[in-house]
Each structure stands twice: as C-alpha cells, then as structure tokens.
Amino acid sequence: MRMIVLGLRNLFRSKLRLAVVVVLIAVPFFLLLVMKAIGDGIQSQTEVLKRDVNTLLQLRARGSMGHINMVGQDRILPQNTLEKVKQIEHVVHVEPYLLAMAPITEPNFVMHVGLDPGAEKRLESHGEAGNPRIIAGRDFTSQDRGQDVGIIGQGYAKWAGITPDAIESGRATLVVDPTRTHPVIFRMDRPKRTLNIIGMYASGYVFGDLQLFIPLDTFRNTYSVNQGISWVFVRVNSVDNVESVTKRLQEVVGDVTDILAPKGAAVFTATTSRTVLRLTVVGGLLALVLMITVIFFVTLMQVRERSKEIGTLKAIGASDGGVTVEVLTEAIALTILGGLVALIFFKILGETITGPVFAFGITPFLPSHYKPLVQSLSVSNQISASGLGVLILGSVLASTIGSAYGLWQVVKLSPLEAIKHE
Amino acid sequence: MSENRALIELRDVAKHYKKGGEVVKAVDGINQKIATTGMVAVVGSSGSGKSTLLHIIGAMDRPTRGEVIVAGKTLNGLPERELTRFRRQTVGFVFQTFNLIPNLTALENVMLPMEFENVPKPERVRRAKSLLERLGLGQRFKHRPSELSGGEMQRVAIARALANNPPLVLADEPTGNLDSQTGQTIYELLKEISSERTVLVVTHAEPLAQMADTVLHIRDGRLERNG
Numbered sequence: 001m002r003m004i005v006l007g008l009r010n011l012f013r014s015k016l017r018l019a020v021v022v023v024l025i026a027v028p029f030f031l032l033l034v035m036k037a038i039g040d041g042i043q044s045q046t047e048v049l050k051r052d053v054n055t056l057l058q059l060r061a062r063g064s065m066g067h068i069n070m071v072g073q074d075r076i077l078p079q080n081t082l083e084k085v086k087q088i089e090h091v092v093h094v095e096p097y098l099l100a101m102a103p104i105t106e107p108n109f110v111m112h113v114g115l116d117p118g119a120e121k122r123l124e125s126h127g128e129a130g131n132p133r134i135i136a137g138r139d140f141t142s143q144d145r146g147q148d149v150g151i152i153g154q155g156y157a158k159w160a161g162i163t164p165d166a167i168e169s170g171r172a173t174l175v176v177d178p179t180r181t182h183p184v185i186f187r188m189d190r191p192k193r194t195l196n197i198i199g200m201y202a203s204g205y206v207f208g209d210l211q212l213f214i215p216l217d218t219f220r221n222t223y224s225v226n227q228g229i230s231w232v233f234v235r236v237n238s239v240d241n242v243e244s245v246t247k248r249l250q251e252v253v254g255d256v257t258d259i260l261a262p263k264g265a266a267v268f269t270a271t272t273s274r275t276v277l278r279l280t281v282v283g284g285l286l287a288l289v290l291m292i293t294v295i296f297f298v299t300l301m302q303v304r305e306r307s308k309e310i311g312t313l314k315a316i317g318a319s320d321g322g323v324t325v326e327v328l329t330e331a332i333a334l335t336i337l338g339g340l341v342a343l344i345f346f347k348i349l350g351e352t353i354t355g356p357v358f359a360f361g362i363t364p365f366l367p368s369h370y371k372p373l374v375q376s377l378s379v380s381n382q383i384s385a386s387g388l389g390v391l392i393l394g395s396v397l398a399s400t401i402g403s404a405y406g407l408w409q410v411v412k413l414s415p416l417e418a419i420k421h422e
Numbered sequence: 423m424s425e426n427r428a429l430i431e432l433r434d435v436a437k438h439y440k441k442g443g444e445v446v447k448a449v450d451g452i453n454q455k456i457a458t459t460g461m462v463a464v465v466g467s468s469g470s471g472k473s474t475l476l477h478i479i480g481a482m483d484r485p486t487r488g489e490v491i492v493a494g495k496t497l498n499g500l501p502e503r504e505l506t507r508f509r510r511q512t513v514g515f516v517f518q519t520f521n522l523i524p525n526l527t528a529l530e531n532v533m534l535p536m537e538f539e540n541v542p543k544p545e546r547v548r549r550a551k552s553l554l555e556r557l558g559l560g561q562r563f564k565h566r567p568s569e570l571s572g573g574e575m576q577r578v579a580i581a582r583a584l585a586n587n588p589p590l591v592l593a594d595e596p597t598g599n600l601d602s603q604t605g606q607t608i609y610e611l612l613k614e615i616s617s618e619r620t621v622l623v624v625t626h627a628e629p630l631a632q633m634a635d636t637v638l639h640i641r642d643g644r645l646e647r648n649g
Contacts, residue, residue: 002538006523006526009525009526013524309521312517313534315515316514316515317510317535317586318506318538319506319538320502320506322538416477416482418515418521419473419477
C-alpha cells in the first residue's frame with residue numbers, strides 16, 4: 001500500500017513535468033476517443049442503413065417473367081419452391097404471388113396479381129417505386145381468402161368506370177375475362193368471373209395504379225392454375241445475410257430459378273461499413289501505440305533518473321515487487337490523468353474535431369459512393385459507462401505494456417545504485 | 423574480541439572483477455571477525471576496497487570467493503529475496519549523500535524501512551518520532567530533506583538506519599559531505615549507538631577513525647593490521 005502511495009506522490013514532484021507528460025499522454029488518448037466516436041457513429045449509421053436497405057430477394061422461373069398468360073414468359077416456379085425456401089436459414093418471410101395480364105384499351109394492359117390477403121401489395125415492374133395505400137373501401141382480411149373479391153388500382157378503376165363511391169357502397173364489380181387477348185397475351189379458355197371490388201389503392205405512380213389484387217386461391221380458380229408460383233419474395237433477417245441466403249438459394253432452387261437480389265445495396269452496406277470500422281480500429285491502434293510509446297519513454301526516463309533512489313529503497317529493504325508497484329502505480333496514474341484530460345477536451349472539442357479528422361484521416365481511403373454517409377455522419381461526444389470502462393482498462397493495459405521495459409530495469413537494478421553517484 | 427560473540431565473520435572473502443581486460447582485486451582474501459557491539463572503522467586510501475567490503479557485508483554485493491556470515495546467517499548463495507529480507511532486518515545503511523527520499527518528510531523517511539517490515543502504523547510513528555527526538559530532530563518531523571541542513575539530513579538517515587533496530591549499521595563515508603564540526607557530531611552519534619550494536623564505518627578521516635573501538639586498515643584489497 002505504501003508503495004502505491006509513494007507512486008502517487010511521485011506524480012507531484014515536478015508540476016511542470018507532470019503537465020507536459022499528461023498532455024503527451026492526453027493527445028493519443030484524445031485521438032483514441034475520436035476514433036471510437038467515429039466508429040460508434042459509423043456503427044449506428046450502418047444500423048440505420050441496414051434497416052433501410054432492401055433485404056428482399058425475388059425468385060422467378062428461370063428466363064421468364066412468370067406471367068401465366070404472357071407470350072413466351074409464362075413459365076412459373078414449381079409449387080415446392082416455397083417449402084424449400086422456407087427451410088433456408090436467415091429467411092424470415094416468404095410471400096408467393098401469381099400474375100396474369102389483362103388487356104385494356106390498346107396497346108395498354110393491366111396486371112392481375114394473386115396474393116395472400118395479408119401479403120404486401122407489390123407493384124409489378126416498379127417493385128419498390130410506389131407505396132400502395134387504400135384510398136377507398138377496405139383492405140383484405142383473412143376472411144377474403146378464396147372469395148371473389150379484389151382491390152383495384154385507381155388507374156385501372158378509372159378505365160373500368162369504378163368510382164370510390166361505388167366501392168364504399170358495395171356496388172363495385174369487375175369482370176375478369178381470361179379469354180381476352182393482346183399481342184403479348186394469349187387466350188385462356190376459362191369462364192368469366194365477376195369480382196366484388198372492395199377497395200381502391202393509389203401508389204403515386206401511374207403504372208403502379210394499373211393492377212388488380214385478388215386472393216391467391218381466387219386467382220387459381222379464375223385462371224385454373226392449381227400448382228406453381230409466378231414470383232416468390234423472400235425476406236432475409238439482415239442485410240449481412242443476403243449474400244449467404246442468395247448462395248443457398250442458388251444451391252436449393254437455382255436450377256429452375258432466377259434470383260433477383262439487392263446485391264448492390266447489401267454489398268455497399270457490408271463492405272464500406274467494414275472498411276470504415278477497420279480504419280477506425282487501425283487509427284485507434286495507432287493512437288494506442290503512440291500512448292504506449294510515450295509511457296515507455298516517460299517510465300524509462302524516470303527509472304534512469306531515479307536509479308539512485310530506487311537503489312536506496314532496495315538497500316533499506318524494499319522488495320523488487322514493492323518498487324515495481326511504485327513505478328507501475330505512477331505510470332497508471334499518469335495514463336489515467338492523461339485520459340481524464342483527453343476526456344475533458346473531447347467533451348469540449350470532440351464534435352468539432354471529429355468531423356475534420358474523419359474527412360482528412362479516413363475519407364480518402366473510402367470508395368467514392370460512401371460520401372453521402374460521410375457527409376451525414378453524426379458523431380457524438382457522449383461516452384457511455386461501458387465505453388469509459390473500456391478506456392480505463394485500455395489505459396491500464398497501455399501503461400502496463402508501455403512501462404514493462406522500465407519495470408524490468410527496476411527489477412534488474414542493484415541496491416548498489418544507491419552509492420553509484422557518491 | 424571473543425570469537426564466539428562475533429556478529430560478522432569473513433572467511434577468505436574476495437571480490438574480483440574485470441576492467442579493461444584486467445582483473446581488479448577489489449577485495450582479496452580477507453579473514454576477519456567483528457564483535458556484536460562497538461564501532462569499527464575501515465580506513466584506507468581511495469580504491470583500496472573498503473567500500474566494496476562494506477557492500478559485501480551489507481548484502482548489496484556478492485563476493486567472488488569466500489564466506490560471509492553475518493548475525494549467524496551465511497550470505498553466500500542466498501536468493502535475492504532473502505538478501506532483501508536480510509538488509510531490511512539485519513542492516514541499517516548510512517550513505518555519504520544521505521539518500522533520503524526527497525518527497526517524503528523526515529518522519530516518513532524514518533518510517534519507510536518499518537513499512538517494508540510491516541510494522542503497524544501506530545508503532546511506526548511512535549518509533550520514528552522517538553528516534554528523531556533522540557537524534558535532536560524533534561522539531562523537524564514534517565520537514566522534507568530540501569528543508570534540512572546536511573547534518574540534519576544525515577541524522578535523519580541514521581534514524582532511518584536504526585528504524586528496524588538492526589544489530590549492524592554500515593556507514594559509508596558518513597561525514598564526506600559534511601563540515602568537520604558536523605562530521606564530529608555524526609561520529610559521536612554513531613559512537614553512541616554502537617553501544618547497542620555493531621557500527622561499521624568506512625572513512626578516509628584518520629582522526630575520526632581514532633574514535634572507533636577497532637580500526638581495520640585495508641590496502642589493495644587486503645587487511646594490513648587491526649587497531
């Protein structure tokens with residue numbers, strides 16, 4: 001205990017020296033904090049990106065649009081595709097769709113989409129462009145499964161003369177006639193079917209509003225498609241797993257399937273975030289090395305300078321361990337003091353300085369498409385309790401490593417050093 | 423001196439080392455017994471080996487040859503940890519340059535060896551104060567070395583040497599940095615404490631050596647005669 005107190009008291013032998021050494025240690029410590037703040041900022045930004053990035057994969061029959069009555073594009077996926085896909089790890093949701101085309105005023109056509117009543121209303125050709133919302137009537141419920149009901153896009157409704165009022169009053173109907181043709185639509189010998197239009201949607205996109213959504217079972221009956229699926233949408237639990245799920249899909253159903261993966265976004269998020277995090281780790285390590293170097297020289301200088309005193313302590317009965325504790329205590333205390341000073345500066349200047357450090361130190365190493373993220377990076381000068389713990393632990397570790405050589409010199413030092421300068 | 427009451431026994435002790443390709447015989451085959459009380463002065467010219475002999479007896483250095491027995495303990499071959507314990511319990515050192523710890527007070531300096539020996543704090547304080555008062559430093563407990571005169575610093579160093587009540591005090595040129603009058607006072611103090619223990623003093627100063635009970639003359643690493 002006495003040697004710890006001695007080590008602490010040694011700090012204050014020269015206040016000027018204490019100030020210089022603390023600043024020397026504080027500088028790399030400050031850099032370490034900046035690197036950690038950048039790392040945390042990137043991490044949280046990445047989490048936001050991951051949430052926003054599309055983790056949806058689309059499966060279609062190989063080389064086909066999967067529209068059951070489209071000339072040359074009518075091949076669909078086998079029914080067992082669904083079960084196979086559901087078995088794959090990281091797949092959290094699977095949605096099957098059936099699609100048929102229907103002619104309207106030449107040369108236009110509309111799309112009839114069969115789906116589970118609870119499934120997302122996806123817009124053909126412009127998958128994520130619109131955001132369908134019900135503007136009249138109601139949405140599907142589970143009771144609509146197998147019923148002759150439909151939800152129509154406002155563009156299609158206008159062509160068919162269906163008004164929102166008619167829908168609201170339950171008088172809106174639409175006749176689906178699979179025998180009608182078009183230059184790209186072939187005839188299907190199925191009877192006409194009259195559907196009650198229970199809702200109208202708007203997507204904010206003109207082509208997206210030319211669709212009719214009907215329950216999957218109703219679609220199968222209408223078009224006599226008992227087996228098979230036009231499209232399967234597969235939701236992956238995380239952007240990190242999109243790549244692995246895509247690979248697995250290739251293995252399981254790749255022989256008959258085209259897989260449309262949001263590859264660019266996933267790769268972008270995964271690789272660039274990883275790059276930045278690696279750079280911050282490297283920067284942090286460099287700061288740590290700098291801190292260790294400062295402690296190394298400070299400890300060595302103190303041991304050399306106080307060799308006579310250390311020799312005296314040994315001559316009057318201090319053990320090697322005791323003297324080591326004294327020197328180590330001083331090194332740790334110096335590092336913690338440096339850390340505290342760095343922390344204060346970081347609280348005051350962290351947010352201001354981190355941006356330029358990021359811009360000059362890290363941005364040049366990033367691909368150009370990462371710039372938007374860099375510009376929007378939000379860096380906080382907050383240090384969490386766990387972060388503080390890690391920093392204290394890091395400083396103890398750095399001071400132990402940095403002072404190791406000096407401590408070894410202490411152990412090697414003979415008590416004869418006490419009389420060397422006499 | 424009665425042989426069976428010897429505190430220190432040196433048997434053919436030698437310390438040789440190489441310097442510039444030549445073997446230097448700092449101590450060369452010394453046989454000597456030193457009694458359990460009294461003041462012993464080791465005198466000799468510079469480089470004669472007197473300090474080396476002192477360091478060997480104080481377990482600060484190891485002999486090349488021979489056997490060193492102090493307070494019944496053979497020092498040869500003792501591991502470093504045991505030598506540390508020996509220095510703490512058996513020997514008190516007084517250095518020419520005082521070697522006080524600069525950022526500790528006089529009282530704390532005297533308490534230091536007792537702390538290494540795990541003496542409880544109240545006892546440490548009591549003993550340190552008593553020693554400082556005995557050496558005329560009752561008003562200097564809280565003074566740091568930089569606030570003390572040379573003679574005062576050496577008296578603090580003597581108090582520190584006596585802290586663990588060792589049977590042997592080794593003093594290496596204890597008056598080398600003091601004026602003659604202060605030096606005389608320090609010698610008188612050392613003489614006084616030698617009534618309870620052995621005080622071995624290395625010195626150049628023949629007049630001061632005259633105060634010793636025994637004088638050992640050393641030349642070229644060998645003892646010349648006993649006084």
